[in-house]
Amino acid sequence: MATGVPKIDELKSLGNPLEDAKRAAAYRAVDENLKFEDHKVIGIGSGSTVVYVAQRIGQYLHDPEYSDLTSKFVCIPTGFQSRNLILDNKLQLGSIEQYPRIDIAFDGADEVDEHLQLIKGGGACLFQEKLVSTSARTFIIVADSRKRSPKNLGRNWRQGVPIEIVPSSYVRVKNDLLEQLHAEKVNIRQGGSAKAGPVVTDNNNFIIDADFGEIIDPRNLHKSIKLLVGVVETGLFIDNASKAYFGDSNGAVEVMEK
Numbered sequence: 001m002a003t004g005v006p007k008i009d010e011l012k013s014l015g016n017p018l019e020d021a022k023r024a025a026a027y028r029a030v031d032e033n034l035k036f037e038d039h040k041v042i043g044i045g046s047g048s049t050v051v052y053v054a055q056r057i058g059q060y061l062h063d064p065e066y067s068d069l070t071s072k073f074v075c076i077p078t079g080f081q082s083r084n085l086i087l088d089n090k091l092q093l094g095s096i097e098q099y100p101r102i103d104i105a106f107d108g109a110d111e112v113d114e115h116l117q118l119i120k121g122g123g124a125c126l127f128q129e130k131l132v133s134t135s136a137r138t139f140i141i142v143a144d145s146r147k148r149s150p151k152n153l154g155r156n157w158r159q160g161v162p163i164e165i166v167p168s169s170y171v172r173v174k175n176d177l178l179e180q181l182h183a184e185k186v187n188i189r190q191g192g193s194a195k196a197g198p199v200v201t202d203n204n205n206f207i208i209d210a211d212f213g214e215i216i217d218p219r220n221l222h223k224s225i226k227l228l229v230g231v232v233e234t235g236l237f238i239d240n241a242s243k244a245y246f247g248d249s250n251g252a253v254e255v256m257e258k
């Protein structure tokens with residue numbers, strides 16, 4: 001690797017084991033998957049782990065050995081936070097309308113099962129994350145190792161499947177999830193102390209978190225939820241990711257691949 005881009009095994013601890021784990025996963029994922037000659041359009045996801053993906057790509061941009069190629073990269077965001085990550089790292093911003101075909105996308109996940117099926121949407125960005133990730137030829141997950149399910153989705157992530165819905169449909173969708181799809185618990189996600197009332201997504205919609213317990217058949221559950229009137233998208237990402245990088249606080253990274 002060229003001078004200028006910090007070597008992974010020489011990185012100093014950030015003083016927070018979880019952040020060290022996230023950074024380890026993200027840096028390894030970028031270094032092993034970003035092909036400077038082939039990849040021109042890059043999807044940048046949302047959340048706290050993907051911060052280190054944008055940072056790593058930014059390091060390559062500022063290294064004279066790579067800057068000719070990296071300055072031509074166009075990065076496609078998955079929401080407001082992601083857009084700022086791109087700008088803060090001085091990367092070139094593009095839109096999915098301009099670049100409907102993405103070469104590679106990186107994003108975090110809330111849970112990853114043994115078949116690389118995902119729950120996403122903990123940060124309420126699931127619609128644009130799905131738009132970007134399913135437009136990408138290669139989709140790579142970066143996460144700390146807590147996100148790896150021992151088997152099925154719904155084991156570690158107990159908050160429920162995030163579902164983006166049209167605001168006026170929230171009562172109808174809530175009832176349908178409980179009565180037709182037998183969800184155990186359904187909540188309209190609230191802004192908490194930061195906002196009185198529901199979270200409003202980047203697309204001006206609401207988020208429902210629907211707990212189905214352990215999910216044995218995520219594909220069918222996704223299809224059934226999508227058929228409900230009012231549902232825009234689900235946080236079940238089916239057959240979408242090709243690899244997941246799970247970081248540990250000691251810098252070790254495990255890679256799960258299809």
Ligand SMILES: O=C(CO)[C@H](O)[C@H](O)COP(=O)(O)O
Binds near residue numbers: 048110120
């Ligand atoms: O799906 C997401 C946002 O909608 C995030 O990618 C997911 O919540 C993981 O975030 P983090 O990297 O902070 O754990």
